[in-house]
Amino acid sequence: MSDRSGWWNLYRWNGLKAEAVAPIAGECAAEPWELGYVSYGFLDDGRIVAVVREGPRHRLVVIEPGGTVRPVHLPYTSIKPYLAVRGTTVALIGSSPTAAPQVALIDLADADPQVEVLARPEHAALEGTRMSTPTELRVRLASGQEVLALVYPPTGSTADWLAPVIVRAHPGPTASCLLRLDWQAQFFTSRGFAVVDVDYLGSTGYGRAFRESLYGRWGLDDVDDCAAVAVHLLSTGRAVPGQVFIRGASAGGYTALHAVAQDGPFAAATAVSAIVDPDRWAQTVPRFQRAHARRLRGGAGPVRAAAVQRPVLLINGTADEVAVVEDVRELADELTSLGMAPEVLLLPDVGHYVASSRRAGAALEAELAHYRSMMADAANDDRGLRSRQQ
Numbered sequence: 001m002s003d004r005s006g007w008w009n010l011y012r013w014n015g016l017k018a019e020a021v022a023p024i025a026g027e028c029a030a031e032p033w034e035l036g037y038v039s040y041g042f043l044d045d046g047r048i049v050a051v052v053r054e055g056p057r058h059r060l061v062v063i064e065p066g067g068t069v070r071p072v073h074l075p076y077t078s079i080k081p082y083l084a085v086r087g088t089t090v091a092l093i094g095s096s097p098t099a100a101p102q103v104a105l106i107d108l109a110d111a112d113p114q115v116e117v118l119a120r121p122e123h124a125a126l127e128g129t130r131m132s133t134p135t136e137l138r139v140r141l142a143s144g145q146e147v148l149a150l151v152y153p154p155t156g157s158t159a160d161w162l163a164p165v166i167v168r169a170h171p172g173p174t175a176s177c178l179l180r181l182d183w184q185a186q187f188f189t190s191r192g193f194a195v196v197d198v199d200y201l202g203s204t205g206y207g208r209a210f211r212e213s214l215y216g217r218w219g220l221d222d223v224d225d226c227a228a229v230a231v232h233l234l235s236t237g238r239a240v241p242g243q244v245f246i247r248g249a250s251a252g253g254y255t256a257l258h259a260v261a262q263d264g265p266f267a268a269a270t271a272v273s274a275i276v277d278p279d280r281w282a283q284t285v286p287r288f289q290r291a292h293a294r295r296l297r298g299g300a301g302p303v304r305a306a307a308v309q310r311p312v313l314l315i316n317g318t319a320d321e322v323a324v325v326e327d328v329r330e331l332a333d334e335l336t337s338l339g340m341a342p343e344v345l346l347l348p349d350v351g352h353y354v355a356s357s358r359r360a361g362a363a364l365e366a367e368l369a370h371y372r373s374m375m376a377d378a379a380n381d382d383r384g385l386r387s388r389q390q
Contacts, residue, residue: 057179059072261304
């Protein structure tokens with residue numbers, strides 16, 4: 001796998017040089033945030049099956065021995081990089097905005113392969129459940145580039161919805177949004193919020209140039225892109241003024257904190273397992289990620305308490321070895337000393353991945369309470385202002 005063409009594609013060595021197996025304007029590999037990924041496999045008839053990433057969408061393709069690429073039509077928009085191949089059958093984990101992740105078998109010997117679902121979560125039966133289905137939004141930036149966002153409107157809303165908005169900065173920061181069922185998004189949309197995932201500069205799924213553009217610019221361009229999407233939603237009458245929030249986990253938490261360390265559209269931020277100091281993070285991440293972490297540095301630098309201008313909720317596990325809790329405690333103490341006391345939720349014995357922990361529900365409830373508190377304060381301020389004007 002090489003991205004010498006600008007995209008992660010498969011190459012073969014012919015004895016003299018490396019040549020592309022099938023040039024594709026898409027990513028045939030996942031962002032390397034975990035070990036053990038399998039994004040392609042060899043069928044026993046000489047063909048190759050691969051997952052291709054294009055923006056927030058995945059698709060499955062079969063590559064013929066001559067290099068012809070044939071799509072496999074599946075009901076999934078997201079496919080995890082854990083393919084398993086046996087004979088001419090591939091097993092995968094697929095999902096969509098209306099289908100929870102499920103293990104399925106696809107027999108690629110058939111010209112019109114059928115999907116045989118082997119296993120799905122117990123909560124996957126969504127019949128009769130009202131869901132918020134995301135739509136793609138493209139916002140043109142001042143630089144001329146476009147940034148893509150997935151917009152989840154409030155559950156049951158009409159086409160001209162107006163709502164408080166939660167902008168989410170994904171982790172990584174070179175991970176990306178995924179077009180799949182997202183229970184966290186549904187938690188908030190079912191409570192009247194719109195949720196917006198932003199594939200800011202540096203995201204995977206748009207080629208190497210886009211991904212590496214964030215190197216040395218972390219905490220700057222990602223923040224600008226999230227703010228640009230928020231401003232667009234405000235200017236088009238989707239977001240309620242004063243009720244636009246930003247949240248992020250891990251590297252996304254770093255983006256969220258820097259977003260409220262400057263003037264901008266965000267009324268408050270939630271930072272979960274947040275990176276506070278990129279230099280320390282480059283030492284605490286797993287060894288195989290450290291070169292990448294070092295290349296990202298040199299942008300906005302550590303989060304400075306003195307720069308924070310909006311209320312912040314900090315959520316962190318006490319057993320987090322990547323975003324160490326000491327950094328969050330120190331930031332909270334500094335904010336408190338400056339009169340900007342943050343809300344803090346420390347989760348005992350929870351590591352870096354709060355969303356997959358047993359305390360995920362408590363974290364979501366705290367985040368919801370944080371936003372509602374900000375909205376109530378804003379409403380009280382408005383009433384007070386009107387009273388004084390009268």
